[in-house]
Amino acid sequence: MKKLSLMSLIIMFVFILIATAQATKKPSGHTDRSGVTIFKRGTKLKPPHKIKVDKVTVVQETDYSLIVDVFYTYQDEIPNEEVKLFVLPDMPYWASNSISVEKGSNVGRVSIDLYEKKMKEEQVYQYETSKLTISFDHYAPEKFNGSIYKEIIPFRKIWKSRK
Template sequence: MKKLSLVIMLLLILMATAHAVQKPSGHSDRSGVTIFKRGARLKPPQTIKIDKVVVVQETDYSLILDLFYTYQDDVPNEEVKLFVLPDMPYWTTNPIPVAKGSNRGRVSIDLYEKKMEEDQVDAYETSKLTLSFDHYSPEKFNGSIYKEIIPFKKIWKGRK
Protein backbone atom coordinates (compact mmCIF):
# COMPACT_ATOMS: atom_id res chain seq x y z
CA MET A 1 0.00 0.00 0.00
CA LYS A 2 2.88 2.33 0.85
CA LYS A 3 4.48 1.72 -2.58
CA LEU A 4 1.20 2.45 -4.34
CA SER A 5 0.84 5.76 -2.47
CA LEU A 6 4.41 6.68 -3.39
CA VAL A 7 3.79 5.86 -7.08
CA ILE A 8 0.59 7.93 -7.11
CA MET A 9 2.37 10.85 -5.45
CA LEU A 10 5.20 10.70 -8.02
CA LEU A 11 2.68 10.63 -10.88
CA LEU A 12 0.91 13.69 -9.46
CA ILE A 13 4.23 15.55 -9.17
CA LEU A 14 5.14 14.66 -12.77
CA MET A 15 1.74 15.80 -14.04
CA ALA A 16 1.97 19.08 -12.10
CA THR A 17 5.48 19.72 -13.46
CA ALA A 18 4.39 19.02 -17.04
CA HIS A 19 1.43 21.38 -16.65
CA ALA A 20 3.66 24.13 -15.20
CA VAL A 21 6.02 24.16 -18.21
CA GLN A 22 3.25 24.11 -20.83
CA LYS A 23 2.86 27.34 -22.80
CA PRO A 24 -0.07 29.44 -21.51
CA SER A 25 -1.74 29.67 -24.92
CA GLY A 26 -1.56 25.96 -25.53
CA HIS A 27 0.18 26.40 -28.92
CA SER A 28 3.46 24.75 -29.60
CA ASP A 29 6.55 26.79 -30.36
CA ARG A 30 6.80 26.91 -34.16
CA SER A 31 10.21 28.64 -34.29
CA GLY A 32 12.09 27.45 -37.38
CA VAL A 33 8.96 26.01 -39.00
CA THR A 34 8.21 26.84 -42.64
CA ILE A 35 4.52 27.81 -42.74
CA PHE A 36 4.35 28.53 -46.48
CA LYS A 37 6.45 27.45 -49.45
CA ARG A 38 6.07 27.79 -53.20
CA GLY A 39 8.78 26.22 -55.31
CA ALA A 40 7.87 27.47 -58.77
CA ARG A 41 9.81 30.24 -60.50
CA LEU A 42 8.18 33.42 -61.73
CA LYS A 43 6.28 32.76 -64.93
CA PRO A 44 5.41 35.72 -67.17
CA PRO A 45 3.32 37.78 -66.73
CA GLN A 46 3.90 37.13 -63.01
CA THR A 47 6.36 39.65 -61.53
CA ILE A 48 5.93 39.15 -57.76
CA LYS A 49 5.70 36.09 -55.56
CA ILE A 50 6.16 34.90 -52.02
CA ASP A 51 8.60 31.99 -52.05
CA LYS A 52 8.62 30.96 -48.40
CA VAL A 53 7.57 32.10 -44.92
CA VAL A 54 9.41 30.85 -41.82
CA VAL A 55 8.57 31.44 -38.15
CA VAL A 56 11.64 32.94 -36.43
CA GLN A 57 10.05 33.37 -33.00
CA GLU A 58 6.56 33.06 -31.57
CA THR A 59 5.13 34.06 -28.21
CA ASP A 60 1.57 34.56 -27.02
CA TYR A 61 1.84 38.28 -27.84
CA SER A 62 4.23 38.43 -30.82
CA LEU A 63 5.30 36.75 -34.03
CA ILE A 64 8.55 37.24 -35.96
CA LEU A 65 8.67 35.92 -39.52
CA ASP A 66 11.24 35.70 -42.30
CA LEU A 67 9.66 36.20 -45.73
CA PHE A 68 11.49 35.06 -48.84
CA TYR A 69 10.11 36.78 -51.92
CA THR A 70 10.86 37.62 -55.54
CA TYR A 71 10.10 41.10 -56.86
CA GLN A 72 10.52 42.00 -60.57
CA ASP A 73 7.57 44.36 -61.05
CA ASP A 74 7.60 47.59 -63.10
CA VAL A 75 6.52 49.62 -60.06
CA PRO A 76 9.75 51.02 -58.57
CA ASN A 77 10.63 49.04 -55.45
CA GLU A 78 11.16 52.30 -53.53
CA GLU A 79 7.40 52.85 -53.83
CA VAL A 80 6.45 49.37 -52.57
CA LYS A 81 6.08 48.12 -49.00
CA LEU A 82 5.46 44.53 -47.95
CA PHE A 83 3.02 44.12 -45.06
CA VAL A 84 2.08 41.00 -43.09
CA LEU A 85 -1.31 41.35 -41.42
CA PRO A 86 -3.15 38.92 -39.13
CA ASP A 87 -6.94 38.76 -39.39
CA MET A 88 -7.64 40.75 -36.21
CA PRO A 89 -7.86 44.38 -35.10
CA TYR A 90 -5.29 44.12 -32.26
CA TRP A 91 -1.90 44.20 -33.95
CA THR A 92 0.98 46.53 -34.68
CA THR A 93 3.77 46.02 -37.21
CA ASN A 94 6.17 47.74 -39.58
CA PRO A 95 6.39 47.17 -43.33
CA ILE A 96 9.29 45.35 -44.95
CA PRO A 97 11.27 47.44 -47.46
CA VAL A 98 11.14 45.78 -50.89
CA ALA A 99 14.16 45.22 -53.14
CA LYS A 100 14.36 43.93 -56.72
CA GLY A 101 15.29 40.28 -57.21
CA SER A 102 15.03 37.40 -54.75
CA ASN A 103 15.24 38.61 -51.16
CA ARG A 104 14.51 37.97 -47.52
CA GLY A 105 12.72 40.36 -45.19
CA ARG A 106 11.95 40.08 -41.48
CA VAL A 107 8.78 41.32 -39.87
CA SER A 108 7.64 41.51 -36.27
CA ILE A 109 3.93 41.49 -35.51
CA ASP A 110 3.06 42.52 -31.97
CA LEU A 111 -0.16 42.44 -30.02
CA TYR A 112 -1.72 45.85 -29.41
CA GLU A 113 -2.41 45.07 -25.76
CA LYS A 114 -3.69 48.52 -24.77
CA LYS A 115 -6.49 48.31 -27.36
CA MET A 116 -7.39 44.79 -26.16
CA GLU A 117 -7.63 46.08 -22.58
CA GLU A 118 -9.82 48.98 -23.71
CA ASP A 119 -12.11 46.52 -25.49
CA GLN A 120 -11.95 44.10 -22.53
CA VAL A 121 -10.61 41.28 -24.71
CA ASP A 122 -8.36 38.69 -23.02
CA ALA A 123 -7.47 36.60 -26.08
CA TYR A 124 -8.08 36.67 -29.82
CA GLU A 125 -7.83 33.77 -32.25
CA THR A 126 -6.63 34.33 -35.80
CA SER A 127 -6.68 31.90 -38.71
CA LYS A 128 -4.70 33.55 -41.51
CA LEU A 129 -2.01 36.04 -42.46
CA THR A 130 -2.31 38.39 -45.42
CA LEU A 131 0.97 39.23 -47.16
CA SER A 132 0.49 42.35 -49.23
CA PHE A 133 2.79 44.29 -51.57
CA ASP A 134 1.34 47.81 -51.40
CA HIS A 135 2.15 50.67 -53.77
CA TYR A 136 2.78 54.10 -52.24
CA SER A 137 3.74 57.06 -54.36
CA PRO A 138 4.79 60.08 -52.29
CA GLU A 139 2.06 60.76 -49.72
CA LYS A 140 -0.50 58.49 -51.43
CA PHE A 141 -1.62 54.86 -51.19
CA ASN A 142 -2.18 53.51 -54.71
CA GLY A 143 -3.44 50.04 -53.76
CA SER A 144 -2.13 46.52 -53.41
CA ILE A 145 -0.22 45.13 -56.37
CA TYR A 146 0.03 41.57 -55.02
CA LYS A 147 -1.56 39.66 -52.14
CA GLU A 148 -1.08 36.18 -50.75
CA ILE A 149 -3.27 34.80 -47.96
CA ILE A 150 -1.85 31.91 -45.97
CA PRO A 151 -3.53 29.89 -43.23
CA PHE A 152 -1.97 30.42 -39.80
CA LYS A 153 -3.90 29.71 -36.62
CA LYS A 154 -2.78 31.50 -33.48
CA ILE A 155 -4.28 32.48 -30.15
CA TRP A 156 -2.97 35.90 -29.16
CA LYS A 157 -2.84 36.75 -25.44
CA GLY A 158 -1.42 39.69 -23.52
CA ARG A 159 1.51 39.51 -21.12
CA LYS A 160 -0.69 39.77 -18.03
Protein backbone atom coordinates in the same frame (compact mmCIF):
# COMPACT_ATOMS: atom_id res chain seq x y z
CA MET B 1 28.05 2.40 1.20
CA LYS B 2 28.21 1.78 -2.57
CA LYS B 3 24.43 1.27 -2.68
CA LEU B 4 23.89 4.59 -0.97
CA SER B 5 26.17 6.35 -3.45
CA LEU B 6 24.42 4.75 -6.42
CA MET B 7 21.03 5.62 -4.96
CA SER B 8 22.16 9.21 -4.35
CA LEU B 9 23.32 9.49 -7.98
CA ILE B 10 20.00 8.17 -9.26
CA ILE B 11 18.02 10.61 -7.11
CA MET B 12 20.24 13.49 -8.20
CA PHE B 13 19.82 12.48 -11.86
CA VAL B 14 16.02 12.42 -11.47
CA PHE B 15 16.03 15.89 -9.89
CA ILE B 16 18.16 17.23 -12.75
CA LEU B 17 15.74 15.79 -15.32
CA ILE B 18 12.75 17.34 -13.54
CA ALA B 19 14.46 20.73 -13.26
CA THR B 20 15.41 20.68 -16.95
CA ALA B 21 11.87 19.77 -18.00
CA GLN B 22 10.44 22.64 -15.93
CA ALA B 23 12.89 25.14 -17.42
CA THR B 24 11.93 24.33 -21.04
CA LYS B 25 8.16 24.18 -20.52
CA LYS B 26 6.12 26.49 -22.75
CA PRO B 27 3.29 28.63 -21.35
CA SER B 28 0.10 26.58 -21.18
CA GLY B 29 -1.69 26.32 -24.50
CA HIS B 30 1.17 27.94 -26.43
CA THR B 31 2.77 26.13 -29.33
CA ASP B 32 6.08 27.58 -30.45
CA ARG B 33 6.61 27.05 -34.19
CA SER B 34 10.01 28.76 -34.32
CA GLY B 35 12.00 27.46 -37.28
CA VAL B 36 8.92 26.02 -39.01
CA THR B 37 8.19 26.86 -42.65
CA ILE B 38 4.48 27.77 -42.76
CA PHE B 39 4.29 28.47 -46.51
CA LYS B 40 6.36 27.38 -49.48
CA ARG B 41 5.87 27.67 -53.23
CA GLY B 42 8.31 25.68 -55.31
CA THR B 43 7.64 27.14 -58.74
CA LYS B 44 9.74 29.88 -60.31
CA LEU B 45 8.31 33.28 -61.17
CA LYS B 46 6.64 32.91 -64.58
CA PRO B 47 5.28 35.65 -66.86
CA PRO B 48 2.93 37.48 -66.63
CA HIS B 49 3.52 37.33 -62.84
CA LYS B 50 6.14 39.69 -61.49
CA ILE B 51 5.78 39.24 -57.73
CA LYS B 52 5.85 36.01 -55.77
CA VAL B 53 6.06 34.90 -52.15
CA ASP B 54 8.45 31.95 -52.16
CA LYS B 55 8.47 30.92 -48.50
CA VAL B 56 7.46 32.10 -45.02
CA THR B 57 9.29 30.82 -41.93
CA VAL B 58 8.51 31.47 -38.27
CA VAL B 59 11.57 32.97 -36.54
CA GLN B 60 10.00 33.38 -33.10
CA GLU B 61 6.52 32.93 -31.65
CA THR B 62 5.05 33.84 -28.28
CA ASP B 63 1.47 34.21 -27.08
CA TYR B 64 1.61 37.95 -27.88
CA SER B 65 4.03 38.21 -30.83
CA LEU B 66 5.18 36.61 -34.06
CA ILE B 67 8.35 37.19 -36.09
CA VAL B 68 8.50 35.75 -39.62
CA ASP B 69 10.98 35.76 -42.47
CA VAL B 70 9.31 36.32 -45.86
CA PHE B 71 11.27 35.06 -48.87
CA TYR B 72 10.00 36.80 -52.01
CA THR B 73 10.78 37.62 -55.64
CA TYR B 74 10.00 41.11 -56.98
CA GLN B 75 10.34 42.04 -60.68
CA ASP B 76 7.46 44.52 -61.11
CA GLU B 77 7.63 47.78 -63.12
CA ILE B 78 6.65 49.86 -60.10
CA PRO B 79 9.90 51.19 -58.61
CA ASN B 80 10.78 49.08 -55.59
CA GLU B 81 11.35 52.27 -53.54
CA GLU B 82 7.58 52.83 -53.73
CA VAL B 83 6.62 49.34 -52.52
CA LYS B 84 6.32 48.08 -48.96
CA LEU B 85 5.70 44.52 -47.80
CA PHE B 86 3.35 43.87 -44.89
CA VAL B 87 2.33 40.70 -43.02
CA LEU B 88 -1.08 41.14 -41.39
CA PRO B 89 -3.06 38.76 -39.16
CA ASP B 90 -6.85 38.68 -39.53
CA MET B 91 -7.61 40.69 -36.39
CA PRO B 92 -7.89 44.33 -35.35
CA TYR B 93 -5.36 44.16 -32.47
CA TRP B 94 -1.94 44.22 -34.11
CA ALA B 95 1.07 46.43 -34.65
CA SER B 96 3.72 45.58 -37.24
CA ASN B 97 6.68 46.86 -39.20
CA SER B 98 6.84 46.96 -42.98
CA ILE B 99 9.69 45.85 -45.21
CA SER B 100 11.19 47.99 -47.96
CA VAL B 101 11.09 45.82 -51.07
CA GLU B 102 14.17 45.14 -53.21
CA LYS B 103 14.30 43.87 -56.81
CA GLY B 104 15.16 40.20 -57.32
CA SER B 105 14.92 37.37 -54.78
CA ASN B 106 15.17 38.59 -51.19
CA VAL B 107 14.15 37.95 -47.60
CA GLY B 108 12.60 40.38 -45.14
CA ARG B 109 11.82 40.02 -41.44
CA VAL B 110 8.47 41.19 -40.07
CA SER B 111 7.54 41.47 -36.41
CA ILE B 112 3.86 41.41 -35.42
CA ASP B 113 2.86 42.33 -31.88
CA LEU B 114 -0.46 42.57 -30.10
CA TYR B 115 -1.81 46.07 -29.69
CA GLU B 116 -2.52 45.36 -26.04
CA LYS B 117 -3.68 48.86 -25.12
CA LYS B 118 -6.61 48.60 -27.54
CA MET B 119 -7.38 45.07 -26.32
CA LYS B 120 -7.46 46.25 -22.72
CA GLU B 121 -9.74 49.18 -23.62
CA GLU B 122 -12.14 46.73 -25.28
CA GLN B 123 -11.72 44.13 -22.50
CA VAL B 124 -10.36 41.49 -24.88
CA TYR B 125 -7.69 39.19 -23.43
CA GLN B 126 -7.22 36.73 -26.28
CA TYR B 127 -8.07 36.58 -29.97
CA GLU B 128 -7.94 33.68 -32.41
CA THR B 129 -6.75 34.20 -35.97
CA SER B 130 -6.75 31.79 -38.90
CA LYS B 131 -4.63 33.43 -41.59
CA LEU B 132 -1.85 35.86 -42.43
CA THR B 133 -2.09 38.21 -45.40
CA ILE B 134 1.17 39.07 -47.11
CA SER B 135 0.63 42.30 -49.00
CA PHE B 136 2.84 44.28 -51.39
CA ASP B 137 1.48 47.84 -51.21
CA HIS B 138 2.26 50.77 -53.50
CA TYR B 139 3.11 54.08 -51.79
CA ALA B 140 4.01 56.84 -54.23
CA PRO B 141 5.11 60.11 -52.68
CA GLU B 142 3.58 59.57 -49.23
CA LYS B 143 0.26 58.31 -50.59
CA PHE B 144 -1.23 54.81 -50.51
CA ASN B 145 -2.04 53.74 -54.09
CA GLY B 146 -3.34 50.25 -53.33
CA SER B 147 -2.12 46.70 -53.03
CA ILE B 148 -0.33 45.32 -56.07
CA TYR B 149 -0.07 41.71 -54.82
CA LYS B 150 -1.53 39.68 -51.96
CA GLU B 151 -0.94 36.15 -50.72
CA ILE B 152 -3.20 34.73 -48.01
CA ILE B 153 -1.80 31.80 -46.06
CA PRO B 154 -3.55 29.72 -43.39
CA PHE B 155 -2.05 30.24 -39.94
CA ARG B 156 -4.05 29.50 -36.81
CA LYS B 157 -2.93 31.28 -33.67
CA ILE B 158 -4.44 32.22 -30.34
CA TRP B 159 -3.02 35.59 -29.37
CA LYS B 160 -3.02 36.32 -25.64
CA SER B 161 -2.18 39.55 -23.88
CA ARG B 162 0.50 39.69 -21.23
CA LYS B 163 -2.16 41.03 -18.82
